[in-house]
Amino acid sequence: MNTENVVKHLRVLLRTDRIIADIRMRHLLVGLGLRAFAALIAAFGLLMLELSAYFALVQVWSPIYAAAILGAVNFAIAAILFAIAARPPSGRELDLANEIHGSSVEVLQHEARALQSQVSGVIHHPLNGILPLLLVPLITIIIKSLKKPKAATAPEKTSAADQK
Template identity: 35%
Template sequence: MESLVRNMRIIWRAELLIIEAKLNVAAKRIGATAFAGLIFIFGLGMLNVAGFFALEEIWGPVYAALGVSIADFLIAALLILWASRLTTGPELELAREVRDAGLEELEAKAEHIQDEVMAVRDELLALKKSMASFSRNPLDSTINSLLTPILTLLIKSLSKSKN
């Protein structure tokens, strides 16, 4: 029973590690996406103004605004692409292996317990049969249990007397 509880704790801890790893990645993705959004907003605000004024003299007002906005969109797209490619580390795979090993051991223990229960059931059925037989004919079962040792002794004594 103690190993069953230990296996359940191991499985529980492994599941917690898996959930924690997934939550960490989700938090990083959300943070990176939010940061990309923040850069997008500030990029459209401050950097656009600065870039616009710098490019206005070279390209003119229309092309300067277009160039600055394209640069902002590219930066935001790169950050979103980076955030979407974040994955869990090797600790997630290790946690899954520990969980699977715990489940396998738990299944083996359950099969062992089931075999023990079936053996106890078979013994109880045999006991029930013998009790039913004894209750129907108590003299027969007593004679059978005494007759075997008596016959064994008789056979031994007869074989000794011949020798």
């Protein structure tokens, strides 16, 4: 497991999450703006058209039928504007950000699996992790201890020969 890769992919993941959130926020703001504009049109612009249509329809039909027809037309126009505002966001930016997000999540999952296998290997077989670290110093100690008795016995023989 490489911590630099993990940090790099966490940064990429954070950046892509910010980009995705920014794109979605812009889409929500545009949708909210369209809805507000639709409400403004419904409140002021259609009031005048409705008033003129009402006077025109009263001459043909009764006032009740004229008001009902104009109300239905207003609901239809408002429904069309809300349907346009509710469209899902589309664009290459969001697709690219989602693709980068997915690949960084995959890499982080791979790094997490590698870390898990390392940790489980150390937990299940603790000597496998410690043995290579202890093997070289133990070999050097054993070699030094084997060399010392031979070197120590030779001076003792010479000193015993010098004493006689």
